[in-house]
Amino acid sequence: MTMKFHFEVPGDDFTRAGEASGELKLKLKRLGFSADVVRRMTIAMYEGEINMAIHAGGGVADVEILPDRITAVLTDNGPGIPDIEQAMKEGWSTAPDNIRSLGFGAGMGLPNIKKYTDMLDIKSVVGKGTTLTMTVLAK
Amino acid sequence: MDRFFHSVTLDKDLCVGCTNCIKRCPTQAIRVRGGKAQIISERCIDCGECVRVCPHHAKKARHDSLDMLENYEYNIALPAPTLYGQFNRLDDIDFVLNGLKALGFDDIFEVSRAAEIVSDATRQLLADGKLKMPVISSACPAVVRLIRVRFPDLCDHVLPLASPMEVAAGLAREAAIKKTGLSSDKIGIFFISPCAAKVTDVRVPIGIEKSNVDGVLSISDIYPRLVGYMNKLEQVEPIANTGIIGVGWSSIGGEAAGLLNENHLAADGIGNVIKVLEELEDEKLQELDFIELNACAGGCVGGIFTAENGYVARARIQRLRKYLPVSCNRLEDAGGLNRLQWTRPLEFAPVMTLADKVEDAMRLMGKIDEIAEGLPKLDCGSCGAPTCRALAEDIVWGVARDTDCIFLMRRQIQDIANQLSQLEGSVTSEHAAEPHLPK
Numbered sequence: 048m049t050m051k052f053h054f055e056v057p058g059d060d061f062t063r064a065g066e067a068s069g070e071l072k073l074k075l076k077r078l079g080f081s082a083d084v085v086r087r088m089t090i091a092m093y094e095g096e097i098n099m100a101i102h103a104g105g106g107v108a109d110v111e112i113l114p115d116r117i118t119a120v121l122t123d124n125g126p127g128i129p130d131i132e133q134a135m136k137e138g139w140s141t142a143p144d145n146i147r148s149l150g151f152g153a154g155m156g157l158p159n160i161k162k163y164t165d166m167l168d169i170k171s172v173v174g175k176g177t178t179l180t181m182t183v184l185a186k
Numbered sequence: 187m188d189r190f191f192h193s194v195t196l197d198k199d200l201c202v203g204c205t206n207c208i209k210r211c212p213t214q215a216i217r218v219r220g221g222k223a224q225i226i227s228e229r230c231i232d233c234g235e236c237v238r239v240c241p242h243h244a245k246k247a248r249h250d251s252l253d254m255l256e257n258y259e260y261n262i263a264l265p266a267p268t269l270y271g272q273f274n275r276l277d278d279i280d281f282v283l284n285g286l287k288a289l290g291f292d293d294i295f296e297v298s299r300a301a302e303i304v305s306d307a308t309r310q311l312l313a314d315g316k317l318k319m320p321v322i323s324s325a326c327p328a329v330v331r332l333i334r335v336r337f338p339d340l341c342d343h344v345l346p347l348a349s350p351m352e353v354a355a356g357l358a359r360e361a362a363i364k365k366t367g368l369s370s371d372k373i374g375i376f377f378i379s380p381c382a383a384k385v386t387d388v389r390v391p392i393g394i395e396k397s398n399v400d401g402v403l404s405i406s407d408i409y410p411r412l413v414g415y416m417n418k419l420e421q422v423e424p425i426a427n428t429g430i431i432g433v434g435w436s437s438i439g440g441e442a443a444g445l446l447n448e449n450h451l452a453a454d455g456i457g458n459v460i461k462v463l464e465e466l467e468d469e470k471l472q473e474l475d476f477i478e479l480n481a482c483a484g485g486c487v488g489g490i491f492t493a494e495n496g497y498v499a500r501a502r503i504q505r506l507r508k509y510l511p512v513s514c515n516r517l518e519d520a521g522g523l524n525r526l527q528w529t530r531p532l533e534f535a536p537v538m539t540l541a542d543k544v545e546d547a548m549r550l551m552g553k554i555d556e557i558a559e560g561l562p563k564l565d566c567g568s569c570g571a572p573t574c575r576a577l578a579e580d581i582v583w584g585v586a587r588d589t590d591c592i593f594l595m596r597r598q599i600q601d602i603a604n605q606l607s608q609l610e611g612s613v614t615s616e617h618a619a620e621p622h623l624p625k
Contacts, residue, residue: 048545048548048549050548050551050552050555068468069464072464072467072468074551076336076338076538076539077538077539077540077547077551078539078540078544078547078548078551079536079539079540079541079542079543079544079547080544082338082339082534083339085338085339086339086467086468086469089467089468090468090469093468112548114544114545114548185544
């Protein structure tokens with residue numbers, strides 16, 4: 048049994064980033080996933096959304112829910128990540144100052160996603176975009 | 187005790203079946219069925235929003251009456267500090283406390299005294315560093331109940347200490363037994379409350395086995411008689427023994443200020459409280475030490491049992507505070523932390539979960555999504571559910587039908603009308619071949 052949800056993450060208004068993870072959180076809670084699973088998936092999804100809004104001008108999130116796992120695929124057509132290894136380091140950020148002044152861009156986005164998920168795959172082509180596939184196991 | 191007892195209740199005769207309350211309920215706990223509102227008991231958190239918003243005064247909150255004093259030989263009033271903000275030109279709290287005595291109470295124990303003890307205990311617990319951070323205040327019973335039904339991950343962040351009302355009740359009872367020699371059941375302890383959720387909190391407490399409070403009186407209910415007695419006072423004996431910290435608990439930010447630690451957040455109004463809890467749950471507020479949340483706008487001064495506008499009450503209490511010392515009560519006065527600590531943990535009550543097993547819940551959500559897709563997404567409330575999605579859920583549970591939606595109903599009538607007119611067209615054309623009947 049699977050459930051699929053599609054979310055559009057806007058790039059022009061990133062005060063709206065977080066809507067998709069908020070909606071997903073509500074669904075996961077109602078489906079009765081454990082508090083730990085709900086928290087990890089929501090935070091990872093939120094970080095991914097914020098990344099797309101800040102760096103890539105928005106994107107889409109496709110979430111697949113199975114009883115034993117939740118997978119989100121976040122796809123954008125942004126600038127891509129030249130050095131994924133460096134981007135995975137805590138504190139590394141290319142966010143501009145106006146974003147940092149809002150409290151974002153601390154360089155914890157990808158490291159947090161890695162920390163909270165059970166599986167993470169990053170595919171990125173410079174100039175083309177990035178696809179993040181993240182999975183949280185439920186059992 | 188009835189696990190689902192609620193102070194908030196409905197007067198069916200006054201309810202006209204409008205949609206005001208269903209739209210305002212933060213846990214979607216109300217439906218209009220058969221033209222009358224119904225409360226889904228296990229979801230209600232007694233926040234009182236529906237009581238506030240009902241234009242027909244059909245939503246009410248139960249409380250006890252002064253007649254109950256006759257059941258006891260010795261009665262003690264526990265006034266909430268909000269009470270002090272209800273009077274114009276008051277500059278001495280003792281007028282209120284002496285007024286309460288004239289009203290029929292044998293003794294007074296200010297809840298603000300106990301609030302200072304709870305503040306002291308919280309300061310010590312925070313200093314010990316054994317609590318899960320950030321700590322969420324447990325003072326607002328509606329907020330604690332909201333966390334219990336909606337925020338499983340936050341249950342162990344809630345401060346595991348008895349409320350000032352409970353601490354006051356315990357200390358007052360002990361002192362009265364010592365002073366009068368009466369047995370406990372002959373002593374009546376009455377909280378003078380701005381808050382409907384406290385009525386529930388006394389009947390079905392959280393964190394403790396049994397409340398020490400015997401009755402909860404509404405401030406607005408006793409107000410006219412109390413003012414009468416206060417105006418006739420000939421002499422005023424000194425009773426008040428509270429400082430700025432204790433009295434400050436009546437408004438939002440007061441409890442947090444009592445921690446003497448600037449690293450806190452205070453939010454009021456149930457909508458704002460939910461937003462903060464969502465952020466807390468997503469670990470976005472990890473840098474804070476303490477979160478004070480009050481379901482009512484302005485804090486307890488905004489409670490539904492008050493007689494005066496909450497902001498006016500707040501301004502008056504602010505004025506009263508300037509004659510007070512910072513604090514007059516300490517944890518040692520209550521006999522230490524053990525006396526205050528919860529004996530039962532706050533446990534998540536998954537009333538919003540669709541089914542016990544994820545597989546079953548997924549099946550149900552699939553059906554809900556399918557039905558919701560066909561609804562107009564106007565969230566008008568005319569069907570009696572607060573949103574189209576809530577109606578879809580009710581349909582899946584078998585407690586509502588798609589024709590409860592007036593837009594779907596109109597579409598169906600339209601379809602039937604179209605079919606009829608098509609049918610009529612075909613019937614007329616068949617008849618057209620027949621000779622006309624003579625007139």
